Amino acid sequence: MSKHITPAEAANLIPDGAIVSVSSSSGLGCPDLMLKTIGERFETTGHPRDLTTLHPIAAGDMSGIKGIDHIARKGLLKTIIGGSYPSGPSSAEPPLIWQMIGNDEVAAYNIPSGILFDMHREAAAKRPGVLTKVGLDTFVDPAHQGCAMNASAAASPLVKKVAFEGEEWLYFRAIVPDVAIIRATTADERGNLTYEHEGAYLGGFDQALAARNNGGIVIAQVKRIAKSGTLKPHDVRIPGVLVDYIVVDPDQKQTTQTVYDPAISGEIFRPLESFRLPxxxxxxxxxxxxxxxxxxxxxxxxxxxxxxxxxxILLEEGLHGAVTWVIEQGPVGGVPLLDFAFGCASNAEAFVPSPHQFTYFQGAGFDASLLSFLEIDRTGSVNVSKLSFRPHVTAGAGGFVDITARARKIIFSGMFNAGARLAVSDGRLVIEKEGKLKKLVNAVEHVTFSGRRAIKQGQDITYVTERCVMKLTPEGLVLTEIAPGVDLQMHILDQSEFPLIVSDKLKVMDAALFQEAPIGLRLPQKPARKLEGAAHV
Structure with a gap:
């Protein structure tokens, strides 16, 4: 018997007070039609009410795929737990969900994406919850905000600090979803799902498993339905035994502003010269x-x-393939895409389910991470998860906390301060006017990355800006390089709220960086890997 039903029939299956887990990453893999139909049902009938929704990665992006904003209605949502939240152009009105969070109309939490996937895994296995060190001494820690984004959430904590085997851990209890809403490309009549047009697998399998194992239902939104027995078993990513209902949206976008690009789903490889260079x-x-x-x-x-x-940059320098890129949505290798298509890669070598990718990150199996910063403080801590001009509201940290918790090497990048008017002339940086907002502050507004823990764990941390390079040391931030044309005192030391240590080996950044021509980049070879942590006789 076919499991195909209409979107309205699927929306009617969601009861008041349900816990609903939604698989998405901004516009990538977003079951937008299902979310839209749930919102329409509420507008018409006043149901479902008081939902708790789980979003390991944001649903929607305000750039053509509304996602969570379809159900951002007072009375419909009671609680929202997200790894990240949708964002849109800075000139646009804030997403409805941001407004609800800021007005304290919904209890809102920001739990790191990897931990949220872990919580689904533990719920599926009927274990009590997640014991982890990811998030210690960050906004995740109960000593700070404990993942709460507003007063309603702070009144009902989801994480606590516990002692186990003589060490300090964070404990997140498993949350059991009543409904999982996932997305794929094709379903056969028995509910087997394939992902041939998707840019990533995301975490649909784990979300479906958590709901199914606990007596819940799984609704899969797909582009098309195939006859039973016509899908190749090796291509099926989620078996039909986990899927209860199928909803068809023939117009679902592959990702933000992209109807379909076969290079994103690995069906063809684009010529390297077709990629736009910065x-x-x-x-x-x-x-x-x-x-x-x-x-x-x-x-x-x-x-x-x-x-x-x-x-x-590596592509322009003739070094494509010298480094393998790994991103949290699951693509491995290839050329990661930019702007709202970020999270996808063209010409990827492999796609890994997001929960497995986060296990890889949490255990620091990779070599380095390249991330951004909004603020840096005197301890080397970084904020990327709260914007001061939007009180109590954040786009969320996504997988940032999972990635940085144990990463061996991290390079943070960003502008030294905000709003400066800058130019480049003859291989030199020209600061025409200083910005009004300092980004090197005494204490960051929100600790997304803990410099204190980084020092304790021996992590290698570098901060790169347009005017200098800094390293984190036990003594503080050490200035190691300065851009040509920059005045050390006026443009750097006076622009920081805390004292920077100037290295006695301070260097001038290579002038080639500040010229249009390629820089002749050469990368040293990574040393051969050796067995770590084993006792040898």
Whole structure:
């Protein structure tokens, strides 16, 4: 018997007070039609009410795929637990969900994406919850905000600090979903799901398993339905035994602003010359300097922002393939995409389910991570998860906390301060006017990355800006390089709220970084890997 039902019939299956887990990553893999139909049902009938929704990665992006904003209605949502939240153009009105969070109309939590996937896994196995060190001494820690984004959430904590085997851990109880809403490309009549047009698998399997094992239902939104027995078993990512209902949306987008691109789903490989190279500007200068921190043969995680341009720097320098990029949505290798398509990669070598990718990150199996910063403080801690001009509201940290918790090497990149007017002339940086907002502050507003824990764990931390490079040491932030044309005192030391240590070996950044021509980048080879932590006779 076919499991195909209409979106309205599927929406009617969701009871008041249900816990609903939604698989998505911004526009990538978003079951937008199902969320839209749930919102329409509420507007018409007043049901379902008081939902708790789980979003390991954001659902929607305000750039053509509304996602969670379809159900951001007072009375419909009671609680929302997200790894990240949708964002849109800075000039646009804030998403409805941000407004609800800021107005304390919904209890809102920001739990790291990897931990949220772990919570689903523990719920599926009927274990009590997640014991982890990920998030210690960050906003995740109960000593800080404990993941709460507003007063309603702070009144009902989801994480506590516990002692186990003589060590300090964070404990997140498992949350059991009543409904999982996932997405794929094709379903056969028995509910077997394939992902041939998707840019990532995300965590649909784990979310479906958590619901099914606990007596819940699984609704899969797909582009099309095939006859039973026509899908190749090796292509099926989620078996039909986990899927209860199928909803068809023939118009679902592959990802944000993209109806379908076969290179994103690995069906073809684009010629390398078809990728846009970054124009010469300040951000490119920073990305070039970040690239010099890499080693050939490394597996490197990539975050949103300036860092996302680093693969294009290697492409321009003839070094594509020297580094394997790994991103939290699951693509491995290839050329990670930019802007709202970030999270996808063209020409990927493999797709890993997001929960497995986060296990890889949490255990520091990769070599380095390239991430952005909004603020840095005197301890080396970084904030990327709260914007001061939007009180109590954040786009969320996504997998940032999972990635940085144990990463052996992290290169943070960003502008030294906000709003400065900058230019480049004859291989020198020209600061025409200073920005009004300092980004090196005494204490960050929100601790997304803990410099204190980084020192304790021996992590290698570098901060790259347009005017200098800094290293984190037990004594503080050490200034190691300065851009040509920059005045040390006026442009750097006076622009920081806390004292910077100037290295006695302070160098001038290579002038080639500040010129349009390729820089002749050469990457040292990563040392051969040796067995770690084993006793040898």
């Amino acid at each position: 124009e010469f500007n300040i951000q490119k200068i920073i990305a070039r300097r970040v690239a010099r921190e890499l080693q050939a043969g490394s597996a490197v995680n990539l975050g949103f922002g300036i860092s996302a341009n680093v693969p294009r």
